[in-house]
Amino acid sequence: MNNIVLYECLFLSNEDEVLDTELLKTFLEVTNTRHFGRAADNLFLTQSAVSFRIRHLESQLANQLFLRQRGNLQLTSAGERLLPYAESILQMWGLAKHDIALSENLTVQITLGASAIFWEFDGISDWINRISTAVPGLALRLESVPRQNMSKRLLDKSVDISITSEPPIHELLNTTKVRDYQLQLVTHKPNCDMDNINELPLIYLDWSTRFSIQHNKIEALQRTAVIHTDSCRLALDHIIGNGGVGYLPSPVIAQSIDSGLLYLVKGAPVMEQALYIVCRADHEKQHIIDSLLAVPFNQIIEGID
Numbered sequence: 001m002n003n004i005v006l007y008e009c010l011f012l013s014n015e016d017e018v019l020d021t022e023l024l025k026t027f028l029e030v031t032n033t034r035h036f037g038r039a040a041d042n043l044f045l046t047q048s049a050v051s052f053r054i055r056h057l058e059s060q061l062a063n064q065l066f067l068r069q070r071g072n073l074q075l076t077s078a079g080e081r082l083l084p085y086a087e088s089i090l091q092m093w094g095l096a097k098h099d100i101a102l103s104e105n106l107t108v109q110i111t112l113g114a115s116a117i118f119w120e121f122d123g124i125s126d127w128i129n130r131i132s133t134a135v136p137g138l139a140l141r142l143e144s145v146p147r148q149n150m151s152k153r154l155l156d157k158s159v160d161i162s163i164t165s166e167p168p169i170h171e172l173l174n175t176t177k178v179r180d181y182q183l184q185l186v187t188h189k190p191n192c193d194m195d196n197i198n199e200l201p202l203i204y205l206d207w208s209t210r211f212s213i214q215h216n217k218i219e220a221l222q223r224t225a226v227i228h229t230d231s232c233r234l235a236l237d238h239i240i241g242n243g244g245v246g247y248l249p250s251p252v253i254a255q256s257i258d259s260g261l262l263y264l265v266k267g268a269p270v271m272e273q274a275l276y277i278v279c280r281a282d283h284e285k286q287h288i289i290d291s292l293l294a295v296p297f298n299q300i301i302e303g304i305d
Contacts, residue, residue: 021093024086026053027065031083034073091158108137108288113145113159117207118275120232121251124163131295135288147208154280161289166208167276174281177274178297183211185268186253187245193266194220201226203235203246214271215247236262247271 029039030050040047058065063078075083118124119142132140145153151168153159167175187200197220204215204225215221225246227238232252239246240261256262277297279289 021090023053023057023060024090026050027057027079027082027086028090030054030066030073031075031079036073088156088158091153092156108135108285109139109141110160110285110288110292111141111143111158112161112163113143113150113153114163115147115150115230116144117205117230117232117249118163118165119144121249123251127295127297131292134295135291138288138292150278154278157280157283160279160283160285161292162278164276164278165273166210167278172280172282173278176277176293178277179275181273181275182250183207183247183271183273184250184253185245185247185265186239186257186262187265188239188243188262190263191266192245192263194268197221197245197265198223201242201244203239203244204228205232205235205247206230207247211247211271214269218269221245249273 026039026043026045029043030036033039033042036050036054037047040050043050054065061078061082064076065079065082067074067076112128128140128142132138143159145159145162147164147166150159150162150164151170151173154162154168154173155170167173187197189200192200202221202223202225204227206212206228207230226244227235227246229235232249235246236248236252236256238244239248240256245265253262257264277293279286279293283289
């Protein structure tokens with residue numbers, strides 16, 4: 001089955017029935033859990049109801065979606081092809097419901113997307129507060145989007161604006177640099193340098209491919225991390241509460257350094273970073289996006305200069 005036929009089947013069954021989006025939600029939950037029982041618990045359904053929905057979806061698509069082996073539930077090739085369509089359809093359906101539900105007081109919706117890491121930056125909420133009042137009738141939708149999916153979400157307009165340190169390169173996307181910042185090596189102990197951190201537990205923040213390459217060149221940090229995470233806040237709290245050493249963004253650590261909870265490692269390489277806003281160049285909401293981008297961004301990163 002080619003992609004065009006598969007896409008059409010998502011909307012019409014053999015009886016010309018419109019596809020129930022609950023079937024796609026169930027498919028995604030089973031895909032995420034790889035277990036019918038756990039999917040049923042998460043969806044507050046019985047396991048038989050989940051099995052029925054999957055069989056019904058498979059019947060509509062005329063393809064088996066899962067290989068059902070005891071203790072090993074895997075997607076078939078058809079299931080793998082369905083996955084991005086199911087995610088996109090549900091994302092767009094959610095946006096459509098919110099847009100249609102706009103009231104007389106809320107007349108336009110803008111979706112902001114960012115990796116979960118960036119929503120944890122000190123100052124982000126202040127900027128969100130400012131832009132929410134900058135445009136009358138604005139409804140904001142904030143989403144955590146993995147960086148590898150950001151370009152697709154911007155191009156299909158399920159995300160209107162993204163905040164990122166790794167802007168995608170595409171002729172339809174406009175990128176605006178809004179601020180420089182740094183990744184800095186910190187620890188819970190004062191007066192540490194690169195010669196005496198070898199025995200400290202390593203906390204590794206999964207920031208980007210470029211960061212990983214730079215990190216691998218630092219001999220003093222070449223050991224197994226006790227915590228490997230993509231959450232700035234979790235990494236920060238672990239170093240403060242349990243001790244350790246690791247690279248964290250300056251906007252996240254500034255307050256903890258000022259209060260004496262964290263200390264910079266002397267002589268450690270500093271990794272320069274930048275924050276960007278990305279949006280489509282031909283977006284039909286461009287006049288609204290321009291109004292939001294005109295809101296000062298310079299307060300979003302504090303304690304760097």
